[in-house]
Amino acid sequence: xxGLDDYAPIVGQEVIDQLQRxxxxxxxxxxxxxxxxxxxxxxAEILHRAVPLLNQLGIDTQWEVIEGDPFFFEITKTIHxxxxxxxxxxxxxxxxxxxxxxxxxxxxxxxxxxxxxxHDPQPAPLINELRSCAKHWIWRCHVDVSRPHLPVWRLLRxxxxxxxxxxxxxxxxxxNLPHPQYIIHPSIDPLSDKNRDLTEEEIQAVLDRLGIERDxxxxxxxxxxxxxxxxxxxxxxFRMVRRHVPCKLILAGGEAxxxxxxxxxxxxxxxxxRGEPDIHILLLPPDAHYEINALQRAADIILQKxxxxxxxxxxxxxxxxxxxVIGGAVGGxxxxxxxxxxxxxxxxxxxxxxxxxxxxxxxxxxRRMGNLAREFARSHFLITRHLRDYLTLLTIxxxxxxxxxxF
Amino acid sequence: xxxxxxxxxxxxxxDCFLMTMPIGQRAVNLRELLHAMQEVSDAVLFYHLFQYRxxxxxxxxxxxxxxxxxxxxxxxxxxxxxxxxxxxxxxYENLGQVxxxxxxxxxxxxxxxxxxxxxxxxxxxxxxxxxxxxFRSRISARTLREFYETLKKVGNDSIYYHLFEGRxxxxxxxxxxxxxxxxxxxxxxxLAAEIRDLxxxxxxxxxxRLVLLKLLxxxxxNPQ
Numbered sequence: 001x002x003g004l005d006d007y008a009p010i011v012g013q014e015v016i017d018q019l020q021r022x023x024x025x026x027x028x029x030x031x032x033x034x035x036x037x038x039x040x041x042x043x044a045e046i047l048h049r050a051v052p053l054l055n056q057l058g059i060d061t062q063w064e065v066i067e068g069d070p071f072f073f074e075i076t077k078t079i080h081x082x083x084x085x086x087x088x089x090x091x092x093x094x095x096x097x098x099x100x101x102x103x104x105x106x107x108x109x110x111x112x113x114x115x116x117x118x119h120d121p122q123p124a125p126l127i128n129e130l131r132s133c134a135k136h137w138i139w140r141c142h143v144d145v146s147r148p149h150l151p152v153w154r155l156l157r158x159x160x161x162x163x164x165x166x167x168x169x170x171x172x173x174x175x176n177l178p179h180p181q182y183i184i185h186p187s188i189d190p191l192s193d194k195n196r197d198l199t200e201e202e203i204q205a206v207l208d209r210l211g212i213e214r215d216x217x218x219x220x221x222x223x224x225x226x227x228x229x230x231x232x233x234x235x236x237x238f239r240m241v242r243r244h245v246p247c248k249l250i251l252a253g254g255e256a257x258x259x260x261x262x263x264x265x266x267x268x269x270x271x272x273x274r275g276e277p278d279i280h281i282l283l284l285p286p287d288a289h290y291e292i293n294a295l296q297r298a299a300d301i302i303l304q305k306x307x308x309x310x311x312x313x314x315x316x317x318x319x320x321x322x323x324x325v326i327g328g329a330v331g332g333x334x335x336x337x338x339x340x341x342x343x344x345x346x347x348x349x350x351x352x353x354x355x356x357x358x359x360x361x362x363x364x365x366x367r368r369m370g371n372l373a374r375e376f377a378r379s380h381f382l383i384t385r386h387l388r389d390y391l392t393l394l395t396i397x398x399x400x401x402x403x404x405x406x407f
Numbered sequence: 408x409x410x411x412x413x414x415x416x417x418x419x420x421x422d423c424f425l426m427t428m429p430i431g432q433r434a435v436n437l438r439e440l441l442h443a444m445q446e447v448s449d450a451v452l453f454y455h456l457f458q459y460r461x462x463x464x465x466x467x468x469x470x471x472x473x474x475x476x477x478x479x480x481x482x483x484x485x486x487x488x489x490x491x492x493x494x495x496x497x498x499y500e501n502l503g504q505v506x507x508x509x510x511x512x513x514x515x516x517x518x519x520x521x522x523x524x525x526x527x528x529x530x531x532x533x534x535x536x537x538x539x540x541x542f543r544s545r546i547s548a549r550t551l552r553e554f555y556e557t558l559k560k561v562g563n564d565s566i567y568y569h570l571f572e573g574r575x576x577x578x579x580x581x582x583x584x585x586x587x588x589x590x591x592x593x594x595x596x597x598l599a600a601e602i603r604d605l606x607x608x609x610x611x612x613x614x615x616r617l618v619l620l621k622l623l624x625x626x627x628x629n630p631q
Contacts, residue, residue, distance in 0.1 A: 014562050018422055021542055171533035174429035183427040183535070185463070329529035338465050339480060347528065376466045392424040396538045 002049070002191050004056055010190050011384045019384065022391040023057035029394065032113040032134065033063040036076065036122035040254055040286035041224075042186055042313040043119050043142055046383065049189045053387055059394075062113075066105040066123045071097065076122045077261060082152030083121065083145045084228060084308045090152050099125050106130050115394050117167075124159050131162070136397050139166040142186065142310045144331045146172045165397050169311040170332050182393060185332065186311045187386035188320060188377075194289035195320055198297055206294035212280055217247045217360055220299035222292055222317075225253040225266040225283075228308040230328065233349045235272050235279065237305065240353035242278065245360050252282040252295055296321050301359050301366065305352050309333050316381045319343070319373035324366040326355045336381070342373040414592035417547040418554060418585075420561045423568035424540040425461045427454070434532040436525040437482060440474070441513040443534060449502045450536035456496050456505065457571045458537045460612055461564055468611045471495075473532075474509065481530035487516055495608050497574065541568065551593055555623040563612040570607055570615065585619070598626050 008016050031054060037044050047063050054061040068076070075094045082088040106129035116134040118124055120142050127137050139160045145153070145168070157177070160166060165180045174181045188195055207214060219238060223229040231251050238249040251269060253262075266283060273279040284291055296302060302318035304327040311332030318325045319342060327333035329345040337343030344355040359366045379385075430451060434440040444452075455473035470476040470492050479488035490512055496505045517523070526532065546561060548554035558566075569584035581603055590599035601622055607615055 014560050018424075018544075018562055018564075021422060021544065022424065022540075025540075025542060168429070171427065171429035171535050172433065172531065174431050174533075176431060180538075181429055181431075182538075183429060183462075329527065331529075334529050335463060341465060341467055345529075372466050379466075380463050388424060389426065392426050392540050395424075395540045396426055 001052075004053060006191055007382075007384050011378065011382060015384050015388075019057055019387055019391065022388065022395065023054075023059055026059065026391060026394055026398075029059060029115065030113040031059050031061045031390075031394065032111060032116045033061070033119065034066065034116065034123045034126060035063075035119035036066050036068065036073075038065045042311070045192070045194070045289075045313075046187060046189065046386065047119075049192060049383060050387060050390070053383070054390065057387070057391075059391070062111065064109065064111070066102070066126070068101045068105075068122070072101045073122075079121050079152055079156065080143060082149040083141075083143045083156070085147045085149060087149055088152065090155070095155055099128070102126050103129055109133070115397065117390075118163075121156055121160075124156065127159070127162050136165070136394075137163045138393070138397060139163040140184075141166060141168050141173065144170075144173060144308050144310050145175060146170075146331075148175075165393075167393065170335065172331075173310075180397075182396075184386065184389045184393065185335070185381060186313055186316070187381050187383045188313055188316045189383045190320060192289060194293045195317055196293070198294055203294045203297050206291050207298055210280070210282060210291065210295075212248070212250065212295075212298075214298065216278075217245070217300040218250060218298055219247055219301050219303060219356060220250045220252065220295055221303040221305065222252045222254075222296065222314045223304065223306070225251075225262050225269060227261075227265055228306055230305045230307050231265070231269045232272050233307070234303055234305050234352070235269070236349040237303075237352035237356065238279065240350065241356045241360075245357055247300075247356075247360065248278045248280065250280045250282060250295060250299070252280075252284055252292060254284050254286050254288065254292075292317075293321075296323065299323060301326060301356055303352065303356075304328065304333060305346065305349070306330055306333060312336065315343070316377055319370075319377040319381070322370040322374040324359050324369040325373065326352055326359070336376070337373075338376070341369070342376045343369060411550050411552065412593045412595075414549050414588070416588075416592055417549045418588045418592070420544045420546045420548075420557060420565045421568050422542040422544045422562065423461065423564040423572065424542075425458060425564070426538045426540075427458075427462050427535050428537060429533055429535050432534045434477075434526070434534075436523050437478075437484075437487070437513070437517060437520075438523050440477075440532060441510065441517060444506060444510050444513060447534055448536065449506075451534050452502055452506055453575075454536050455534070457567075457575075458539075459535075460571070461567050462535075462537070464611060468609070468614070471608050477526070477530075477532045481526040481532065482524040483527070484524045487524075490516065497608060502575075539572075551589070551595070551598075551623065552627060554589075555620065555627060558616065558620060558623070563616070566612050566616050566619075595626065598622070 051063045075098045078088045102125035113134040115136045117138050119140045167182045302323045302325045304315045306328040309331035315336050325343040327337045339345045346352045459473045475488045475491035478484050499505045548557045573584035586599040586602040589595050
């Protein structure tokens with residue numbers, strides 16, 4: 001079992017010691033996480049590792065997953081899309097069903113906690129029924145809510161306005177809410193199957209299994225088949241590049257259990273790539289972390305051409321592997337890809353194609369960019385920094401009214 | 408060889424943990440930056456001048472504050488970035504004066520411009536402040552050598568706290584925590600003066616640590 005000490009060689013012993021001091025300062029507290037999926041997506045991935053590590057630090061941490069039927073997840077996907085700015089139609093009936101499923105889940109719970117961190121909108125209404133089960137309720141929004149569709153936000157604001165604090169991934173997602181708002185950037189786990197070091201043999205074995213030959217430079221985008229990730233724009237960019245430079249494109253997507261839109265988008269992507277042997281479309285199961293790791297390590301350039309993005313953990317994963325990344329200038333990608341230093345920001349398929357060509361012709365720039373990206377990720381986007389932020393957040397939320405807390 | 412001086416009061420390194428708090432205000436062009444500079448609280452100004460170093464600092468430091476960085480990267484106005492970089496907050500008595508200096512700089516700059524530069528989409532400046540949690544780290548030093556060895560081990564946040572926050576907290580901007588302790592406890596006024604002369608505003612926290620270590624090595628090798 002991986003413990004805190006295993007991270008010391010990666011981030012430095014001083015970082016681990018600091019975490020322990022912060023946890024000791026908090027004393028015995030109970031910390032509950034609630035989200036809507038145990039697999040798939042960055043939230044579940046990070047909780048799988050963060051929860052045991054927090055427990056190791058002496059914070060009594062638990063994680064609950066709410067249950068829902070396909071109609072519930074269809075509704076929460078509508079809410080999700082509405083928060084990201086799509087003009088969705090969220091009917092009163094759907095909203096009531098969303099609240100009802102949360103009520104049903106609430107009836108199953110019997111825990112008590114000092115702090116509850118509720119991830120994303122799916123379980124947000126639990127506070128209506130369970131307010132008295134915890135002293136401090138914090139809403140953690142992982143979604144890009146910089147320009148939400150107002151009718152959806154108006155409804156959700158009623159719910160999240162009851163929380164004591166909220167946490168967003170980027171400052172631009174902050175909203176007009178009646179409580180303090182904080183920023184915690186998401187993170188990746190450098191020791192997980194998705195990010196740990198792999199040998200060249202391990203990488204090659206995965207490529208062989210997936211039927212991918214490394215006879216030309218590999219371009220890779222890893223993301224759910226979701227219109228916000230613009231897989232069609234990536235194919236468009238690839239076709240522009242391929243007129244000038246030989247290369248291959250891999251679109252590798254996982255399916256999250258709470259995303260009913262995936263199959264439709266996947267079909268559109270398959271249609272767009274029809275008759276093109278140099279485009280590999282891989283539909284991977286949610287636990288294909290090892291395969292994704294190998295693909296990222298095999299890639300020459302990694303793309304994340306999103307047109308909306310909460311944070312973009314696939315960008316972080318690629319940076320940690322020392323790869324040059326080209327990303328859409330949206331959400332947290334802007335923070336991670338410091339233009340020309342740790343990656344390239346682009347605004348269109350043309351821009352994406354241009355930067356791919358730029359990097360393919362200049363391998364030394366690609367290498368330098370990758371190295372800087374890895375160090376940037378080490379300092380700011382690994383799980384140890386995330387744990388530090390959780391502990392700092394709890395310390396601050398428990399002591400309202402001030403901005404500097406000295407111990 | 409001169410006997411090592413033991414400090415009467417050990418130096419206690421502090422941990423400094425920061426939570427960024429967005430205030431929900433942004434600037435999409437230079438005129439909006441000017442308006443915001445006139446209105447936002449000192450806490451916001453302090454965040455973008457100093458605390459952003461602890462939040463997410465670019466791996467290569469080119470511009471020493473968030474405003475200059477934004478002018479260069481988002482407005483693509485390098486001339487303005489150069490001007491904003493030359494405002495050193497440590498040249499002023501308080502944040503009010505720093506604010507006034509930046510406001511005047513922006514007013515003069517805009518006055519001569521034929522058009523107002525806008526941020527690239529997605530690269531607007533979002534104003535923030537921060538809450539900080541400061542802990543006594545249980546790491547202390549009593550001699551210059553201990554201080555040197557300890558400085559290698561503490562986090563970047565400690566360096567930030569004692570050099571940046573320290574200067575404003577003491578109300579005496581020329582004196583940071585490190586040089587103050589070295590001067591008053593180790594009787595090393597020359598070393599204290601050299602630390603105060605470091606151009607810390609232009610270094611990343613990682614670089615500051617390296618520069619400090621080098622400086623301390625010089626004094627440890629040549630005890631006076």
